[in-house]
Amino acid sequence: MADSGRDGGLDVCGPWGKAGGGSVPHPLICHALDTAVVAETLLDVLLGPHCRQELVDAFGPLGDAASWVSVLAGLHDLGKFSPTFQGLREDIAAESMGPVAAVQIRRLVQWKRSGARTDCHHGVLTVVHWLRILRSWGAVPAAARSIAWALGGHHGVIPRAASVQQARQAVGDNGGPRWAAGCDHLVRRVVELWGLPEPEGLPWHEVRLSPEAVVGLAGLTSVSDWIASARAEEDYVGTDVDLASYLVQARQVEVKKVERLAWRPWRPAEDTRFRSLFAEERTPHPVQVAVEDVVSRMRGPGIVVVAAPTGEGKTKAALQAAATLVRRFGLRGFYVAMPSRVTSNQAFDVVDQLLHGQEAPPVRLLHSTAGEYLKARSAEADAAEAVRPVGVDVDGGRDGDGDAAEWFAHKRGLLAPLGVGTVDQALMAALRSSHVFVRLSGLSGKVVVFDEVHGYDVHMSTLMDRLLWWLGKMRVPVVLLSATLPARRQHTLVESWRAGASGEMPHEPSLSELHAGAYPRVTWADTETHAAETVDVEASSLNADRVVELVRVDFEERAEWAVQQACLDRCVAVVHNVVQHAVDAYEQIVECVDQLPSEERPEVFLLHGQLLQAHRARVETQIRTKFGRPDDRGTAERPLRAIVVGTQLLEGGLDVDFDVMISALAPIDSLIQRMGRIQRHRRGDDRPGLLMALTGVEEKRKKIAFPPYTTHVYAESVLLRTWALLRNRTRLNCPHEVQQLVDLVYGPGEALECPQGWEDQWVKAAGQLGRSIARKEENAQAVRLPQPRDDVQLWELTAKATGAGRTRQESYRRDEGR
Template sequence: MVEDRWRGHPPEVRGWLGALWGKSAGRAGGTANLLLSHMLDTAAVAEVIWDRYLPQVTRWRLDALAGGVGNGRRLFAWLCGIHDLGKATPVFQQLDAAGEAAVREAGLTWDKYAVKGASWRHDKAGARVLRLLLAEAKWREEQVGWVWPLVAGHHGLLPTLGQLSPPKKNEKLQGHSQPWKLAQLALVEVFTREVGYDGELPLAAVEPALVPSRAMQLQLSGFVVMADWIASDERHFTGVTDLSKVTMPQARQRAATAWSKLELRGGWGTLTVPGPETFRDRFGHGPRPSQELVLDVARRMGGPGLMIVEAPMGEGKTKAAFAAAELMAARHGADGVFLGMPTQATADPMFTQVRSWLRDVGDGLEDQVALLHGKRMFNKEWRALLEDAGEWGQGADDPFSSVGEDEYGMSNDSFDDCEAAERRAPAEWFLGRRRGLLSPFAVGTIDQLLYAATRTKHVMLRMAGLVGKVVILDEVHAADVYMSQFLLEGLWWLGQAGVPVVLLSATLPPEQRHRLVAAYLAGTQSAEEPAALELPEPQGYPSVTAAWSGRDGRPELLVESGESWRGDLAVRVELLNEALVAARNDDPGTADAAVADCLKDRLADGGCALVIRNTVARAQSTFEALRKEFGSDVRLLHGRLHAGHRADRTQEVLSLLGPPREGHGRPERLIVVATQLAEQSFDVDADLLITDLAPIDLLLQRIGRLHRHDGVKRPHRLARPVVVVTGLDLHADGAPHILGASETIYGRYLLLRTAAEIERATKDGGDDWSIPSQVPDLVARVYGTGPVVPQAWIETEAKARQDWEERQAKRQVEAAEYVLTRAGEHGKETLDGLHYGAHSKLSEGQFEALVRDGDRSAEVVLVRRTEDEFHAMTGRKLGPNGTVAAELLDDVISGTVRLPAKLTAAAEQALGPLAGWRDHPWLRYSLALELDEHGEATLGDFQLCYDDDLGLVVSGGRQYR
């Protein structure tokens, strides 16, 4: 112990600090933990975080912040440990009877009647006390301004300066007497000396040299929370009441032991800049021209920045992104990767790909990848990795949950460490509530990034997890205007934090590309609005657009184009006109018959066709019609098949129509009817495509499944790639009629402009579309503002555009209510008031819908009930009340299906888990939908039937919803 840590304080101070408690006996393993002990524990944990977890780039920045190499570690430990200063107040010390008695006996007293029952959280109290002490230590105002929010926000919400005051300005809650002020000062100075700052005025020596960016402040705020939560684990930090044993060396020993037992670790550490052969080493072949283009641009970027890669489907964008991530991480000190996908279904196979890639990057890295989405427990690979561990926390990704805290923000989380000899998944601690992005490597839905751009509780944990990684987002074109508000906000913060970001897309409208680049660059400038930005358009396809902040702080841009590894396909566009009487009076019968006739003609000599419908009901209707004509040659894929059927059929179709394999021929004839799930990460090759009208970028995504692979033998009549567009009625009298369901999903405006391109391609023989080289031009025309539609459509288009713009503006306003930074505050320099006006207590369902446009939809687990017996959809019998034995879990969860949005309210009101599921770690929150022996059920006003061929069939209401 450093005996002079008491220097300058009267003898009674030791008695006071030997009584002030930080954790009650009930929360510290049966013995109370002194406040100084918990603060040192937290500081010691922070030191271990620095040594074994913190990204190199963050250490560089903290050293600069603290005034020189080697100083950052000490400052980081101090910032984390000072968080609980507010517990040295009467309002907190009264919360535990035994603790209160010890403090009073030591000589620190207060007016019991003025303090009893008062509610003033110690995070706010600590910020208020710290502000006073830092001012007395002569800290500059700008330094005080960014440090106090780290204390005030360590329980997840960052208040305004005005919100720090005690209720009714009752100074007695803080401790207004001289002994209390002396005790608070002594606590801070003793703690500060223990951390490593010396001198007569240790607190003055702590003052940083620089003010960090707001993004770095939010990152540090997250690490304060992380260190506090680890140091609050009573299994590893049991109580200490003997002040003589409260020292930094002792705390360091406890922290090192806890870190090892929790099996926490960082990412890949310091990477060597990859050489020319690295790509071949990782993937078994050299880079294609477009992949080499990505790497060339990454090498030429003058700093961490944003890279947008646009390339055709099947070009190998994902491998290029992996290789670029390694290069960026090596150059800029990043310690891991987050890869965000548009859906859970696309995240699952990407999880497998990322683990395979990391296996070649470093030993054991593949076991540090977390899968982050709400249904990860249904992923067999993920579950297999956790087989010996038991995942902690069902509500792991719900940042609105207040489970784990009492009204004073005191944590009651528990962390079950894994006792297995070798863990094959990230440490259990990372899998707890709100902590997923802190895993060294993570794959999940893009929502994980979007949540980090919301004004929600503990958002700082998400930012701490992202900053210091390379962020890769796939298929960003899938983000609608509502989601884009959160995406743009997230890019602003990542830009300010200097996080390398790689965005992947088949193609982007020029305006969307411009917004993405502008948002990132605005972050680098800490600007509300980006400066006027002249972003050159790519002159070819594939293309790479890069943006970063140069050495002089000015934005720099690099736009390059290359060649696809495959030549163009001349795709013929045809129209199968539907007689749509009105936009919302859609009769599927005639349309299905027309499709059947078309296929009878085109598949007369065999062949494989993909039919994409825009709604489940329309796909089901088409499937039934085609099955009557073609029998067992027809398959159906959509989102209302239960998980087991969907997985089996998807795998079957991928096997039949996937990349050519030696010894595996294609079927003589096959027709796959699918919904939009065929747009994303669906590697099949169709000889013929029939598709409902969709906005041009999505239509081109669907065309990407047409003649996709080389070396495929096709019937002579299908040797030429053809796309047949349905769901559209082009007629002589003005604008076309468009399928009402399609307008509901996509809006009329973009569909009209896409229809104009269809008409142009089919009129008087038209011209083929050259895919992929023509893709950027088609997308630019439809999403641009220039004239596209025929003269007879002008008035209809103008009205549709007005409706579209009003809808866009409305959704932007709705998103603004939750976006992390309120309007006009991007130029703020501190976290003061970040959560002002935040909606911090939304339900889980509301949270799910927060960053996604459209109506919420619920997932249910189908079970069959006969009298008092329950069966899984596989037919296996469950136990009493539906109890699920371990060997039956896969059978049960394979019955998971998503309901139409119109059934959400009825499902949430009427359904719950079976009685036998209530204690099951993975099923206790699942909604069970009980089907009778005929596979039928009633939910609200709707009749439901699960058919093994059709999937879930819903009657009542509009089917296309």
């Protein structure tokens, strides 16, 4: 029997909520019940423990907090109970809502056709109705606004106060008192069906929502709406429906939708020690042991910063930390944020190793070419494997679950428990952009790992600081990895997280904090510590006392030098800062190689970011196979002699090593990273001494010259400071000198003395750098989220919303070691 409840002549089942191309609608109240069921199911699935607890505490005075949250989320489309929305399908609404409503709808439709009126979005009208209803129930203005905005902004952008005021006055659109009474009746009917008491008798004046609770409610509402909206048109039930029976059915149908998403939390093995998770590693490196010890001592969620050379196993250390933190603090999983697609693919394979043999939810790989990579390795990642690659780029492409609406598939990348992808996908959660609260909600229940944080440009770093502030506010554990992190930058990162967790402004660093000479090191802080703590760590035998010999090679002679080295039965890397320089060197090398006897010719490879994607993937595979870890599956015999010419992709994108290297001058941190690719893996005792040749810098009488376009990639000031350190050196001792060198280049200007005769260029370049940093910080500040203060308004998160892709300004430029 149909539910025929009426108020003021408006049938509670009359307003349609979904209407495809046919004549049978899905009633608004049914969609509300669908969404409420999904929200009830997702509350313990989507949100992290802190956000969830904040939300439950906010509505705790009402009694059954979880039910009230679910019902409110379900009633997110209350603004559809209006002439302006119902008029979108006048034929359906006029028949189902009665003659009086039909007259209003038809009159409004005629106005719209004449061009005298414009649509009033139903999300804005949802805010209008909920502000009125919540205030009538006794909610204080701040709580009423927070709840109403969270519900009304479910399409991604939170309405501004001016828009709400305009919609309140647009009686033709909202329908006035008669339609408002119908909304009230629909709300009361849903509350009744849910078995909740009459809201007027509850202490709504005690409801208070923290920023975490507001973000949680907004994110939960949007995601629940997406899932509930995934209903085929043939399943629309029409207006002749018994609501009590329908709710019973919805509890079965909607729960299955959530189950099919495979969003069940990851439950790591009880023993999360490094040796248990990575049994194939015979002896953990000291850094891995230190990280394991640090996370075992953390009494609450916190931040861990690992600064160590390449080859120390930082990625596996971070995954061990993630497993421990997930288990200890009841989290859902992790997201590993890598600097590039190549490193994302490599991290995805390490996650495969971690989860092998475990019962785990599917892992999503999040970047624009993930589908191609997953297709190539599908034979290794079929349904029997722990890692099931069902995800692609967050903002493009579907990934296999046909039950979700297509536009939901484009947005849900960070919502799955386990994910690996580019850092951009995480940094989107720091932008004032559509559905940013969904991204924050998706991260709220995870450990977030950021790799190579030293490589972020100023724009990315500014966003990163604000994201860490929000992650600290939401008590999201964070692990940061870096090979070359300036002490000042480390302090800023740690303090940003701690500021969010403590609700206080970051404290200014002391002199000792800006001279953190220990390297390698693990720095950490949690919600229970008063200050960050640092653990000094020894380097592994692979990286201990690596003395790298430095030689100089003229830029025009670099190709000849590389061929000479290869002819000594060596594998040589040639690393350039500019693509065209790499291409030129490659062509010169090929020309030289062609003149050699065939049996003496080295293999020659070219890799840079402007290659066609398919060709680049093939080259990357060849390089990994020939120069990767000796014990990797499928690793072919290393060539006797070879030359690999490339750009910064060889600096940190591939886990490969070479016998010797020639590199164009780059910032000191980049050069140290590149040195880490010299004899990175053990291959016996017959390899030559560690050798790096520097090229691409020329000292003229009063001018330090670099090859064309070099200063378009790296700031001239940083290059000058790096060369001032290295010009008279014949060797570097890694890791002992790493921190000192990095801090000298990126520390206060007076920390490094200007060589005599460079003064004019030195001062001019420093001024340009300062202005560039200020401009980029200003640009990033204009699009980033506000601070997560207690009085932050939800609309501030999407005010002047920007495109979610604005996470970077430049691909490689690192102006100040950020």
